[in-house]
Amino acid sequence: MRALTVIPGRKRSLALTEMPEPEPAEGDLLVDALAVGVCGTDKEIADAEYGTAPPGADRLVIGHESLGRVRQAPDGSGFAPGDLVVGVVRRPDPVPCGACAIGRFDECRNGRYTERGIKQLDGYASEVWTVEADYAVKLDPGLAEVGVLMEPTSVVAKAWEQVDKIGGRSWFEPKSVLVTGAGPIGLLAALIGVQRGLDVHVLDLVTDGPKPDLVADLGATYHHEGIDSMVKDGEPDIVIEATGASQLVFEAIGATGAFGVTCLTGVSPAGRSVNVDAGSLNREVVLENDAVVGSVNANLEHYAAAARVLAEADRDWLARLITRRVPIERFDEAFGVGGGNVKAVIDLDTAAA
Ligand SMILES: [Zn+2]
Ligand SMILES: [Zn+2]
Numbered sequence: 001m002r003a004l005t006v007i008p009g010r011k012r013s014l015a016l017t018e019m020p021e022p023e024p025a026e027g028d029l030l031v032d033a034l035a036v037g038v039c040g041t042d043k044e045i046a047d048a049e050y051g052t053a054p055p056g057a058d059r060l061v062i063g064h065e066s067l068g069r070v071r072q073a074p075d076g077s078g079f080a081p082g083d084l085v086v087g088v089v090r091r092p093d094p095v096p097c098g099a100c101a102i103g104r105f106d107e108c109r110n111g112r113y114t115e116r117g118i119k120q121l122d123g124y125a126s127e128v129w130t131v132e133a134d135y136a137v138k139l140d141p142g143l144a145e146v147g148v149l150m151e152p153t154s155v156v157a158k159a160w161e162q163v164d165k166i167g168g169r170s171w172f173e174p175k176s177v178l179v180t181g182a183g184p185i186g187l188l189a190a191l192i193g194v195q196r197g198l199d200v201h202v203l204d205l206v207t208d209g210p211k212p213d214l215v216a217d218l219g220a221t222y223h224h225e226g227i228d229s230m231v232k233d234g235e236p237d238i239v240i241e242a243t244g245a246s247q248l249v250f251e252a253i254g255a256t257g258a259f260g261v262t263c264l265t266g267v268s269p270a271g272r273s274v275n276v277d278a279g280s281l282n283r284e285v286v287l288e289n290d291a292v293v294g295s296v297n298a299n300l301e302h303y304a305a306a307a308r309v310l311a312e313a314d315r316d317w318l319a320r321l322i323t324r325r326v327p328i329e330r331f332d333e334a335f336g337v338g339g340g341n342v343k344a345v346i347d348l349d350t351a352a353a
Contacts, residue, residue, distance in 0.1 A: 003126035004036075004331055004346070005059040008051035014335070016328060017059065021128045028130040029079055030072040031087070033348035035148040035325075036125045037065030038334040039184070040267075041118060046335055052119050063125025064089040064117035065151040067139075068348075077133035084139040086150040087124055087131040090115045090297055106158060106297035127328075127348055137303040140311040146318040148345050149188065153306035154298035156188040156240075159263045161302065163238055166261050166291045174237035174261075175199055178230060180252050181242035182211040182222070184321055184343045185265055189240040190220050191317075192309055198238075201230055209340030210323060217317060227251045236260070244268040250276045258288040263295050 001021050007013040024030045045051035045062055053060040066087045073079035092100035093112035100108050117123020139147045167174065177193040179186045182204035193200040200220035204211055207224050215222040223230045227248070235257035241249055244266025253262045284290065298306070310318065324344040326333045334344040 001127040002328060003061045003122075004063060004328065005061050006045055006048075006051060007058055008045065008053050008060050009048050011048040013048070013059075014046045014062075014331070016331065019061075019126065022126075022130045024072065024130045025132075027074055027077070027133055029070050029074075029077065029085065029133055029136050031068035031085060031129050031131060031136075032071050033066070033068045033124065033127055033129060034084075034144065035067045035345050035347050035349065036063040036123075037148045037151065037184075038344045038346060039065060039152065043335055045118065050118070054120055054122060060117070061122035061124075061126050062117045063123035063346075064115065065148055066116075066124035066129070067144075067148040067150065068124070068129065071128075074133065079133055079136065079138065084141055084144055084147055085131070085136045086139060086147060086303070087116060087129065088135040088137065088298075088300065088303060089118070089151060090299075091121065091135065103299055103301075106299045106302070125346065125348070127350055135300075137300070137307060139307055142315065143310055146310065146315060146322065149184070149318060149321060149343065150303070150306055150310060151298075152184045152343075153188050153309055154302045155265065155296070156185055156192060157305035157309060158298045158302040159189060159240055159265050159295040160192050161305070162293050162295045163240070163261050163263050166293055167238075167259075170259065170289075172259070176201065176234065176236045177238040177240060178203060178227075178236035178252070178255060179240045179242060180204075180227075180245075180248055181266065182206075182215060182342075183242060186240070186242035187211075187214055187218075187321060187342065188309075189242060189265075190215065190218055191313055193238075193240075194218050194220055195309065195312060201236065203227060203230055206340070210320060210342060211340075214317070214320060214342070227255050231255050239263070240265065242266050246272050246274045250274065250281060253290070253292050254281055254284055256288070256290055258290075260288060260290045262290070262292045264292065265295050
């Protein structure tokens with residue numbers, strides 16, 4: 001079978017590699033891949049900035065945004081051949097720490113967790129893969145075209161869970177949310193906001209391409225003129241920051257209304273300084289009882305929540321998030337950048353080709 005692999009730490013090592021098909025261990029599902037999504041993390045791995053090969057291996061199979069169809073499942077696993085499945089990315093650390101011990105491996109404290117396609121475990125960008133039944137999530141059979149959005153949706157479902165928990169420390173009936181960034185994470189965060197009946201605002205820089213229409217067709221409001229112009233019509237109760245743009249992160253924290261919750265999901269490059277009026281930011285956070293939280297990764301509960309979000313969403317709208325779809329031979333094209341691009345996906349469904 002073919003797999004997309006890199007030598008972690010070596011630039012330009014991303015390649016299509018011929019490998020033996022994996023053998024399912026006891027309790028594993030054997031899965032025929034349908035597609036794998038490409039995100040910023042994959043680009044960082046391809047650029048040799050991130051990623052660790054499995055112990056003893058030179059190459060790492062990349063891919064953490066999976067979608068496949070079960071070929072073979074153990075009896076009593078709850079899965080059957082033909083089921084549409086997604087594999088969870090992270091596995092708990094071996095100690096385990098207190099968080100991993102209760103299934104909150106997305107909040108591991110010792111950093112010894114492993115991740116499919118990222119850290120010490122081969123990923124899902126191969127024509128066939130295996131996954132422990134306990135770390136596989138079944139999807140609505142109607143989601144074959146868009147189920148590859150499941151992993152980013154799980155990350156967003158976790159961000160919303162964090163907002164709920166933090167807001168829940170007192171009276172909390174939010175009416176509005178500002179999402180900064182109209183990439184896949186931002187748009188999926190906006191989708192959940194709309195599903196919750198909130199007044200949803202999405203901020204991005206572009207004025208053309210698919211993003212403004214994707215926001216409008218969700219029933220949300222698109223803004224491209226900066227946060228100030230957006231908040232003059234009312235400060236949002238919640239901000240979900242999905243750009244990691246340093247300046248915008250601070251503007252977002254300052255933009256919320258009283259008892260605002262800001263959830264940061266984007267990763268900023270280190271080493272860039274921005275000018276911030278730290279005094280007024282501190283004043284605002286204290287005097288409004290504001291909260292700021294960072295959120296990364298997702299556990300099994302978040303995948304279950306994400307499966308419900310996708311099942312309820314408009315399939316055509318979800319399909320429009322996938323703005324580039326390439327066969328595995330043309331994987332390069334999924335790694336390119338483009339302002340109008342939302343989500344690039346590599347097709348692995350060779351049976352259909
Ligand atoms: Zn990703
Ligand atoms: Zn842990």
